[in-house]
Amino acid sequence: MRNYGGLVHAVGGFARHSGGNFAILFSFAASVLALAAGFSVDISQLYNAKSSLQGVVDAAVTSTARDLTTGVIKEADANKAVQNFLVANSTAGILQPDQIVLDRLTVDRTANTVQADAHVDVALFFPVFGMGNMKRVTASTTSLYSDKTIEVAMMLDVTGSMAGQKIKDLKTAAANAVDSFLGGQDPNRPRVRVSIVPYANSVNAGQLAASSVYVETNASQRKQAPGNASAQLASASPRPDNCATERKGADQYSDAGPDSSMVNRDYLLSGFAAKTGTAACPVATLVPLTGDAATLKNVIKDLVASGGTAGHIGVQWTWYMLSESWGSVLNASQRPAKFDPKKVGKYAILMTDGEFNLSYFDATGVEGVYNDAGKETTRTAATKLCAAMRDKGIEIFTIGFKLDEANAVTTLQACASPDTGSAKHFYQAADGVELDTAFQTIARNIETLALTQ
Numbered sequence: 528m529r530n531y532g533g534l535v536h537a538v539g540g541f542a543r544h545s546g547g548n549f550a551i552l553f554s555f556a557a558s559v560l561a562l563a564a565g566f567s568v569d570i571s572q573l574y575n576a577k578s579s580l581q582g583v584v585d586a587a588v589t590s591t592a593r594d595l596t597t598g599v600i601k602e603a604d605a606n607k608a609v610q611n612f613l614v615a616n617s618t619a620g621i622l623q624p625d626q627i628v629l630d631r632l633t634v635d636r637t638a639n640t641v642q643a644d645a646h647v648d649v650a651l652f653f654p655v656f657g658m659g660n661m662k663r664v665t666a667s668t669t670s671l672y673s674d675k676t677i678e679v680a681m682m683l684d685v686t687g688s689m690a691g692q693k694i695k696d697l698k699t700a701a702a703n704a705v706d707s708f709l710g711g712q713d714p715n716r717p718r719v720r721v722s723i724v725p726y727a728n729s730v731n732a733g734q735l736a737a738s739s740v741y742v743e744t745n746a747s748q749r750k751q752a753p754g755n756a757s758a759q760l761a762s763a764s765p766r767p768d769n770c771a772t773e774r775k776g777a778d779q780y781s782d783a784g785p786d787s788s789m790v791n792r793d794y795l796l797s798g799f800a801a802k803t804g805t806a807a808c809p810v811a812t813l814v815p816l817t818g819d820a821a822t823l824k825n826v827i828k829d830l831v832a833s834g835g836t837a838g839h840i841g842v843q844w845t846w847y848m849l850s851e852s853w854g855s856v857l858n859a860s861q862r863p864a865k866f867d868p869k870k871v872g873k874y875a876i877l878m879t880d881g882e883f884n885l886s887y888f889d890a891t892g893v894e895g896v897y898n899d900a901g902k903e904t905t906r907t908a909a910t911k912l913c914a915a916m917r918d919k920g921i922e923i924f925t926i927g928f929k930l931d932e933a934n935a936v937t938t939l940q941a942c943a944s945p946d947t948g949s950a951k952h953f954y955q956a957a958d959g960v961e962l963d964t965a966f967q968t969i970a971r972n973i974e975t976l977a978l979t980q
Contacts, residue, residue, distance in 0.1 A: 573662055576622065576649045581666040583619045583627065584645050587612035592641045592672035595634075597712040597719075606632045609643050622647060630665075642669040676871045677973065678816055678863055679708055680722040680848040682841040683830070684879040684928070685809050687727070690832040693880060693928065696959030701827045704876075704966040708973075709820045717818025722848040723826060725811040726841030727834030728800055728885065729770040729792070733812030736769035738856040741789035751776025752789040755856070770808040772796055773840055773888045773908070780911045782850035782919065790843075793887035799896045805834040815848055815861035835897055838883035839908035842875075842942070846916045849873045866920050873921045874973050876966070877942055880928040882935040883909050906938045913942035922976065924969045927955045928962055950976060 591608045594600045600608050606629075613627045626647045633642040646665045683701055685694065701723070708719050724730060732740050741752035752775065772793040773779065800807035810831040814823055847853045854862040864871045884901035886908065913923055925939035936955070943952035950972040956962040 572651060573649060573664060576647060576664045577666065579619045579622050580627065580645065580647050580664055581668070583613060583616045583622070584643055584666045585668045586616065588641050588643045588668045588670045592670035593711070595641065595672040596674070598674075598716050599711070599713060602634050602636070605634050605641060609641075613645065639672055639674075640669050641672055642667065674718075675869070676864060677708075677719040677874070678722075678849055678871060679719070679874045679876065679973065680724060680816070680845040681876045682724045682726060682838075682845040682878060683827075684836065684838075684841070684881075685725045685727050685811060685830050685832050686834050686836045686881065687805060687832055688836070688881050692959070694830055694832045696962050697878075697928070698827055698830055699959060700963040700966045702824045703963055704970055705820050705823045705827070707967060707970040709818055709823075712818065714818055720816040720818050721823055722814055722816045722845075723811075723823055724813045724841055724844045724848060725809045725826075725830060726837060726844070727809045727832075728805055728837060729772050729796060729808055729834075730840050730844045731808040731810070731812045732769050732771045732790075732844070733814075734769075735813070735815075735856055736766065736771065739785035739789055739853075740769065740771045740792050742766055742792045743794035746794055749775070749791075749794055751778070752791050754787055755785045755789050767797070768792075768808050769812065770796055771840070771844070772837070773843065773886065775888055779888070780908075780915050782846050782852050782915075784850075784852040784855055786855060791887075795887050795890060795893050795896055798893040799887075800834075802893055803835070803897070806831075809834070813844060813848070815857050816863060817861065835885035836879065836881050836883055837885040837887075837905075838877075838879055838938075839886065839905055839912060841879075842877060842909050842912045842916075845875050845877065846912060846919075846921070849875065849916075849921055850919075868920060872973070872976065874976075875916060875921055875923045876926065876969055877913075877923060877939065878926040878928065879935065879939070880930065882906075882932040883938055901932075901934055906934060909938055910941045917944055922973075923952065924972075925953050926962070926965045926969075927953075929957060930955060947976070 587609045590612055591605050594608060595602065595605060609632050610629050613629055617627045618624055628646050630644045630646060644667045646663055648661050648663050651660060651662055683697060689697065705721055708721050712718050738755050743749055770792050771790045774790050776788060778788045796807055811826050811829060814826055817823065849863050851863050851865050866873060882901045883905045885897050886902060886905040887896055889904045890896045917923060923942055923944045925943040927936060927939050930936055940953050946952055954965040956965050
């Protein structure tokens, strides 16, 4: 029989003699674990402080750059604006009240940037490994600002096919776009101004008609209209309405002012409207550039759908609302600025739900004004006007709403400016939500382009 008793006795003796060693090893291991845990807590604390500080500084600089851009504050007020923002948001994340220190704010007028450098001193929970009780965390961020003014003209389709839910969706999307463009700026010194141009069988020029629209009273006058100071204007009275159709003659594809030649109210318009049972003019009048959101939204809420898709007439008047050549017939607050790419950005948004299929200038009678398949001249007129606009430095965005016709897509793609970086210029919307999203995306892109171009 083997002697197991001796082995057990030997092991027990070893355990009794080595118990002190195990206690020392356990104590050492526990200390290392505690230090590691403390270090981990410190790293997490510093990371969270850094993240919180960076978020607050980013927001402060972005907010200040936006206020500089919109004219809410002046450059001399930038330091105070950032400091106030940091104080108001000093408890973000794990930060403590009045903990953020603004080390330096730099407004670079050449690069149009605002840069802020800031720090916080963080009291560590577990100051281990010689880290001390306090650790400084820093953050720096830079944001662009711009003193460039922005002019936006929005062409809105109010043709008969927009009736029902579609016109409701347009009202919502257009009103939201106005808020996005004009919100947050000084209304007495608007940096951004917006114009709207509703169109269908024609454009309702409103108060501008008297000085810019020539009424043809017989077939022989279906030619280039005279300038608005011409004695020939006597033939235009009495004025039946404020409708405007295409220009004719040498100025057809230009933005020449009405002193050169007025825009025609084609002789065929009344007959065509009567034959189709539609309104000669849209109910809504165009609104020249303004920073008054209420004025624009009051017109938008009363949009009524009726008539055919004379899209090129809408394009034409959208251009006029951005053209300095039209300043002579506009009030001072409505006049487009002289184009200077460093000082002003000019943008057109062209929206339609269908193919451009109605024109007067190439028709010989009422029956030739409209063609179900669309006339090549109508689409060509639109794309020629778009090309001429782009050549004048106007950037064009286009939106197709529930488009079913391939020609409509092609026309809008041809009219749109080329995409730049992440900024798309042609959008298709299948419903009201997508229409609203398209307008909002364009509004953001325009602001970005104004900052970077």
